[in-house]
Amino acid sequence: MFLSDAKIKDLEIKANDIRESIIEMLLEAGSGHTAGPLGMADIFTLFYFLILKHDPKNPLWDERDRLVLSNGHICPVLYATMAHAGYFPIEELKTLRKFSTRLQGHPHREYMPWLENSSGPLGAGLSQAVGMALADRIDKKDKDRFIYCFMSDGEHDEGNSWEAIMLAGKNKLRNLIAVVDRNNIQIDGFTENTMPLEPLVDKWRAFNWHVIEVSGHDFRAINEAIEEAQAIYEKPTVIIAHTIPGKGVHEFERDYKWHGKPPNPEEAKMALNELRTLGGKIKSEHQ
Amino acid sequence: MLNPNLKLNPKIFNEDVEQVPIRKGFGQGLLLAGEQDSNVVALCADLTESTQMIFFKEKFPERFIEIGVAEQNLVTIASGMAAMGKIPFCSSYAMFSPGRNWEQIRTTIAYNDRPVKIVGSHAGISVGPDGGTHQALEDIALMRVMPNMDVLSPCDAIEAKKMTLLLTNTGKPAYIRLVREKTPIITTEETPMQIGKAEIYWMPDVGLAQVGIIVTGGLFYRALLAAKELEVEGIKTKVMNLSSIKPIDVEAIVTLAKETKALVTVEEHQVAGGMGSVIAEVLVKNYPTPIEFIGVQDKFGQSGTPDELVEHYGMGKESIKEAVRKVLARKI
Numbered sequence: 001m002f003l004s005d006a007k008i009k010d011l012e013i014k015a016n017d018i019r020e021s022i023i024e025m026l027l028e029a030g031s032g033h034t035a036g037p038l039g040m041a042d043i044f045t046l047f048y049f050l051i052l053k054h055d056p057k058n059p060l061w062d063e064r065d066r067l068v069l070s071n072g073h074i075c076p077v078l079y080a081t082m083a084h085a086g087y088f089p090i091e092e093l094k095t096l097r098k099f100s101t102r103l104q105g106h107p108h109r110e111y112m113p114w115l116e117n118s119s120g121p122l123g124a125g126l127s128q129a130v131g132m133a134l135a136d137r138i139d140k141k142d143k144d145r146f147i148y149c150f151m152s153d154g155e156h157d158e159g160n161s162w163e164a165i166m167l168a169g170k171n172k173l174r175n176l177i178a179v180v181d182r183n184n185i186q187i188d189g190f191t192e193n194t195m196p197l198e199p200l201v202d203k204w205r206a207f208n209w210h211v212i213e214v215s216g217h218d219f220r221a222i223n224e225a226i227e228e229a230q231a232i233y234e235k236p237t238v239i240i241a242h243t244i245p246g247k248g249v250h251e252f253e254r255d256y257k258w259h260g261k262p263p264n265p266e267e268a269k270m271a272l273n274e275l276r277t278l279g280g281k282i283k284s285e286h287q
Numbered sequence: 288m289l290n291p292n293l294k295l296n297p298k299i300f301n302e303d304v305e306q307v308p309i310r311k312g313f314g315q316g317l318l319l320a321g322e323q324d325s326n327v328v329a330l331c332a333d334l335t336e337s338t339q340m341i342f343f344k345e346k347f348p349e350r351f352i353e354i355g356v357a358e359q360n361l362v363t364i365a366s367g368m369a370a371m372g373k374i375p376f377c378s379s380y381a382m383f384s385p386g387r388n389w390e391q392i393r394t395t396i397a398y399n400d401r402p403v404k405i406v407g408s409h410a411g412i413s414v415g416p417d418g419g420t421h422q423a424l425e426d427i428a429l430m431r432v433m434p435n436m437d438v439l440s441p442c443d444a445i446e447a448k449k450m451t452l453l454l455t456n457t458g459k460p461a462y463i464r465l466v467r468e469k470t471p472i473i474t475t476e477e478t479p480m481q482i483g484k485a486e487i488y489w490m491p492d493v494g495l496a497q498v499g500i501i502v503t504g505g506l507f508y509r510a511l512l513a514a515k516e517l518e519v520e521g522i523k524t525k526v527m528n529l530s531s532i533k534p535i536d537v538e539a540i541v542t543l544a545k546e547t548k549a550l551v552t553v554e555e556h557q558v559a560g561g562m563g564s565v566i567a568e569v570l571v572k573n574y575p576t577p578i579e580f581i582g583v584q585d586k587f588g589q590s591g592t593p594d595e596l597v598e599h600y601g602m603g604k605e606s607i608k609e610a611v612r613k614v615l616a617r618k619i
Contacts, residue, residue: 066370068367108398109398109399109400110398110400116370117366117367117370117395117399118394118395118398118399119394120394121390121391121394123359124359124363124391124394124395127359127360127363127364127366127367128363128364128366128367128370128395129367130360130364130367131363131364131365131366131367131368131369131370131371131375132367132368132370132371133367134352134364134367134368135328135367135368135370135371135372135373136371138328138349138350138373139371159359160359160360160363160391163355163357163359163360164360164363164364166355166357167354167355167357167360167364
């Protein structure tokens, strides 16, 4: 489906609202990750408002697509997108990381049962998605829905990731689609300094995956990539999405120091001002 | 005498008592579970024959997943399958699963609360010639500290079969510990078995027991022989089969402690953190009782025959008898 300019405008506004929520919830929480959530906001928006077969009012609907978040530390964007999509009240986002919240610092199914998985420790999400795809194949449901896995580039350092990649290739899991947040940073610095991943496309291809590279901030291109992935029948597909960590707030962009810390009140004010004025292009409508 | 109410193997003390590997009982149980419930699936990490998943694989090839030598993948894929309503049994050697993939089990199975059954075969020192790298002596400790996780250690192949069938319907994660070597058949198909319940298999003909022996897993037969010989010496014992380590039958343990006021625990595992530690935790809180712990004393294993190793590391019949005498002398 071709995305019209009007639809893209809609998605941009949604993504911007979600980014504002991310900044607000991190400020309130006083800890958490900033760069990854902002960088993945466009992709989460596209999935929850266009791609996913899901029903926020009936979150455990059995026929839904499954979205496994492997790198649980970017959960502020998951929570914010779910809230904006109608899973729970937006005000609840302010409870992130607080005692007895459903919005645990890293996702925990016990507190929010409609999460597909608990996560935080890296490298284990893709294999859970592989297990879901295998179960759907046994049940002959692999033509009815897709199993998506969002994963980080840094977690390619984990052996468990490659075990999953190898097994999915062997089993030609057609309904499995991985989306890699290729933002080039991890806690200790740039991925290519910490543990080089390139040539990443060649590596996935060598494990018998169909590989698509795309900008993680171009709604039309990502949508086309997903449609291509859905149409590939004989193998699993990975979409390597090149994202800008901290996207949307100029001060935070491309700086690995923003991987694991929240903004302080001044930084948050600056960030919200930038987001609310679309980088100074429009006058802020709300404070 | 053998507890007459439990329909135990009447030929148990015959020289030619039937011997079957406990892991084989699991293999038979899994096949039955697969026949009874189409949601049962099996995953294995390149050890399909030695973990006895082979029967299931041959009968239900479409429900069997070969993972290759990748234990982290083994349990995380099982978690994903459980998320879709499957009841996965995933097997490897205990040293590798849960030995290598503990955090994956914790996060994606226990924390995630997915009903995956982790099957650790070749546990204990009796793996024998393969040596210390392959002798899992820490797996009970690793698994019993995990919330949501049941921990089971059957005493023979028949009990392993029953447990496997029962596990299919618990709706929660579990670890089941199996040993490689043939061990004598102790129970029968009619012997009662419940997860969370401990049973007294051996008791004095008349009167109260002076010492309670609590055993888990493949050393059970040795403990029975020890009890029988001690009876000749004039020491009356009760021998409890504690195949369910978690959930634990507090009532049965406290009742035994109150009767005997002296206990010996027997397990093919490090004494630190194992079944004996569970008993100590239960009794310190409920009824403090002197205990002697039979198990491996903070050492790694080595190559040898199972019998040589069990004797060397102080878990043989004579060691059990000695521990009983010792704890009897400590009685307050």
